[in-house]
Amino acid sequence: MRVKMGTVVHLVEEPTDYRTAIAMALHEELDDTHRAIKTAMRWTGASERTVKYWFSGERGPSGDHLIALARHSDAVLYVVLALAGRHIVEEADD
Incomplete structure (x- = not known):
């Protein structure tokens, strides 16, 4: 679980496979519709076929697509940081 500014992203496990991790993050953020x-x-x-590949975990986004996903999705951002070994947890100000 990762926490940032009140947002909680629940991942049952932290996969080490990039494609699987992105698929899990997309399902967490957007569901499966x-x-x-x-x-x-x-x-x-990206095209519909490309995005379906990401959701299935068959392929992963690269370059500009990955940055665009991380810009809009906390779950994708947290997964990318976790895969890079860079866990960010912000503490609440008192």
Whole structure:
């Protein structure tokens, strides 16, 4: 579990495989509907087939698409940081 500014991202386990990790993050953030695919397409400008590959874990986003996903999705950002060994937890100010 990762916490940042009140946002909680629940991942049952932290996968080490990039494609699986991104798929899990997308499912966590957007669920598993056609609307979720359309949302990811809008965020990234990627084709429907490409986004479906990401959701299935068959392929992972690269470059500009990954940055666009991280810009819009806390879950994707946290997974990328976790895979890089860079866990960020902000403490609340008193």
